Amino acid sequence: xxxxLIGATLVGLALAGSGYGALSKSSGTSVQKxxxxxxxxxxxxxxxxAASFKNLNLMMSIWAPNSVAVxxxxxxxxxxxxxxxxxxxxxxxxxxHWLSDTPAYKIRSTVNGNKGTLYFECHxxxxxxxxxxxxxxxxxxxxKINGKWLIAHLSxxxxxxxx
Amino acid sequence: MINVRAAPARAAAFVKWRRLFGRAxxxxxxxxxxxxxxxxxxxxxxxxxxxxxxxLIALLGLRVLGQSNSRSESLxxxxxxxxxxxxxxxxxxxxxxxxxxxxxxxxxxxxLNGGRPAPGSTRDCLRSIDRTVxxxxxxxxxxxxxxxxxxxxxxxxxxxxxxxxxxxNGLVARITASSRxxxxxxxxxxxxxxxxKIAAATLANRTQNKTDALVAQNRRAYSGSRNLFLxxxxxxxxxxxxxxxxxxxxxxxxxxxxxxxxxxxxxGDFSGHVDVPNxxxxxxxxxxxxxxxxxxxxxxxxxxxxxxxKSEFLANMSHELRTPLNAIIGxxxxxxxxxxxxxxxxxxxxxxxxxxxxxHLLSLINDVLDLSKVEAGQVELEVATFSxxxxxxRGIVMVRERATQNGVQLALESDPNVDxxxxxxxRIRQVIFNLLSNAVKFTPAGGRVDVRYQQLxxxxxxxxxxxxxxxAPEDHxxxxxxxxxTDEGAQQHxxxxxxxxxxxxxxxxxxxxxxxxxxxxxxxTFVFTMPMGSA
Numbered sequence: 001x002x003x004x005l006i007g008a009t010l011v012g013l014a015l016a017g018s019g020y021g022a023l024s025k026s027s028g029t030s031v032q033k034x035x036x037x038x039x040x041x042x043x044x045x046x047x048x049x050a051a052s053f054k055n056l057n058l059m060m061s062i063w064a065p066n067s068v069a070v071x072x073x074x075x076x077x078x079x080x081x082x083x084x085x086x087x088x089x090x091x092x093x094x095x096x097h098w099l100s101d102t103p104a105y106k107i108r109s110t111v112n113g114n115k116g117t118l119y120f121e122c123h124x125x126x127x128x129x130x131x132x133x134x135x136x137x138x139x140x141x142x143x144k145i146n147g148k149w150l151i152a153h154l155s156x157x158x159x160x161x162x163x
Numbered sequence: 164m165i166n167v168r169a170a171p172a173r174a175a176a177f178v179k180w181r182r183l184f185g186r187a188x189x190x191x192x193x194x195x196x197x198x199x200x201x202x203x204x205x206x207x208x209x210x211x212x213x214x215x216x217x218x219l220i221a222l223l224g225l226r227v228l229g230q231s232n233s234r235s236e237s238l239x240x241x242x243x244x245x246x247x248x249x250x251x252x253x254x255x256x257x258x259x260x261x262x263x264x265x266x267x268x269x270x271x272x273x274x275l276n277g278g279r280p281a282p283g284s285t286r287d288c289l290r291s292i293d294r295t296v297x298x299x300x301x302x303x304x305x306x307x308x309x310x311x312x313x314x315x316x317x318x319x320x321x322x323x324x325x326x327x328x329x330x331x332n333g334l335v336a337r338i339t340a341s342s343r344x345x346x347x348x349x350x351x352x353x354x355x356x357x358x359x360k361i362a363a364a365t366l367a368n369r370t371q372n373k374t375d376a377l378v379a380q381n382r383r384a385y386s387g388s389r390n391l392f393l394x395x396x397x398x399x400x401x402x403x404x405x406x407x408x409x410x411x412x413x414x415x416x417x418x419x420x421x422x423x424x425x426x427x428x429x430x431g432d433f434s435g436h437v438d439v440p441n442x443x444x445x446x447x448x449x450x451x452x453x454x455x456x457x458x459x460x461x462x463x464x465x466x467x468x469x470x471x472x473k474s475e476f477l478a479n480m481s482h483e484l485r486t487p488l489n490a491i492i493g494x495x496x497x498x499x500x501x502x503x504x505x506x507x508x509x510x511x512x513x514x515x516x517x518x519x520x521x522x523h524l525l526s527l528i529n530d531v532l533d534l535s536k537v538e539a540g541q542v543e544l545e546v547a548t549f550s551x552x553x554x555x556x557r558g559i560v561m562v563r564e565r566a567t568q569n570g571v572q573l574a575l576e577s578d579p580n581v582d583x584x585x586x587x588x589x590r591i592r593q594v595i596f597n598l599l600s601n602a603v604k605f606t607p608a609g610g611r612v613d614v615r616y617q618q619l620x621x622x623x624x625x626x627x628x629x630x631x632x633x634x635a636p637e638d639h640x641x642x643x644x645x646x647x648x649t650d651e652g653a654q655q656h657x658x659x660x661x662x663x664x665x666x667x668x669x670x671x672x673x674x675x676x677x678x679x680x681x682x683x684x685x686x687x688t689f690v691f692t693m694p695m696g697s698a
Binding site: 070071072073074075085088089090091093095096098110112113115117119124133134135136137139141153155156157158159160 | 264369
């Protein structure tokens, strides 16, 4: 009986150990994914920081070299083309005092290896009037290049998300 | 800086290594040699060992090839799926980009136009893409027909894609059917297109990641297989070389030692024993060689003693025989010379017979005595300078009378460059006389005997050629043995069969050698040499 108890205890310990190992591994993978998603969503934060401070260079720092942006009836190819797009865009005009942000419920991201997707809707608030100037959506394909997540493709979206 | 402490250690290690792997006499070879198994068994075991190694390498190769083939097939299937999903993703992106052209409505126009309302209406934009959205959706629909079954972990996502596609189909049908463009319908289509695109991207990325992982696994497997093969190959070669080395030296070493001992025995050295530690056929051979050596040594000693006794006996007997024989010959000659009065015809004939028989017996005894002295090592050459030409002339003079009686011509061809030589003149003349008397004896009437000499290849050669019946090849060596005569010689009832044997010993005592060149019916040429050092 004593031997049986000892044996059962050992088996139980072994099962517990293996279960803990599996849980630990699963937990590690999940944490890693959360960290990656955080890095991807940092693109949205940089976007709005650049738009709010009219920092064109900062905006361009989150775009991949051969990125494409499809918006307003046109496809912009390459960073130079995209820079031109933003240089003429409302948030970057000196006369506009717009503050931009994305409500937490209006952001979606996925990751798979070195590629991912990011969707967010931007609220541009005119601080002179205190009203929302525009709301635009962006559907992005992102890619990790040289250790940094960058925008590879932008498709303009119609904002639809509600709280 | 030289590490003086390490040097002796390295030297000791080197000595140990040499002792272990040095050529023949090392512990490994010794160990294999001491194994109580037959050579055949040892060879069989070593060849089996090598065969097992080859088999192991072959099995490893088959296993690696099988794994490689399996990975190749998996990779091909994965690449097909990756291509299908990538195509789906591309089509979904195209469709989504088409929708993106007019997405966002007036706000996007204001965004792009520096914050001011943009010229042109959203409805015009929507109207412009409504014509092509159906075509783009058809392309997406084609891409959703993959041509393969999604894997189990992809089925759920692909199901979502199909669902999104059906929803898009419905929406696009409503968009294209409506005469008035609807931003709301487009916005809903964007949502489904986004979902579909994300799902397609997930499938494409996941499959690509699997492909990359498989390629990496293949690379690792190749590297591992290569290292395994190298390791097993080097190990197998090393083991085969070690086996070959140890086994061959466990066989060659004893064979060399046995060969050396046999060579020593062949040269008359019976003093040593061969040491073969093998417990196989070679060990038995070594023991038998040692036994043979001991037996030969015993026999050789017995033979030496017997020969010495024989020579002593012959010498003593010859002396004892010659003393009364001299009396017989001497008194026969006195009577023959009529010193004690007249003798009648009959008495004279008998005296001639006594004298002739006595002289023959004396000649025989002298030859036996000389031969026994040579064999007993009792002959000491009285070396001096003498004229070879004169020695030959005297020899010819001694046989001339008989040659004339037999109708045989005698001739001497002198070499003006050679005259004085060094040697025992009496013994050389004895040799010359033996050869000349044989030549005259066996040459028929009308024949000739030619004597000549010359320097050749650093030695002096003396030739005695006759036109006699010749000597059969099988007798060329045997005629120099004691008491051996050719058939012709035996028929002559003359001679003892000792002349050539004695001549051979005397020539060899001078450091030369003697032989005969002859063919039956073409005469014979006896040749003996004297080293130039003695000339």
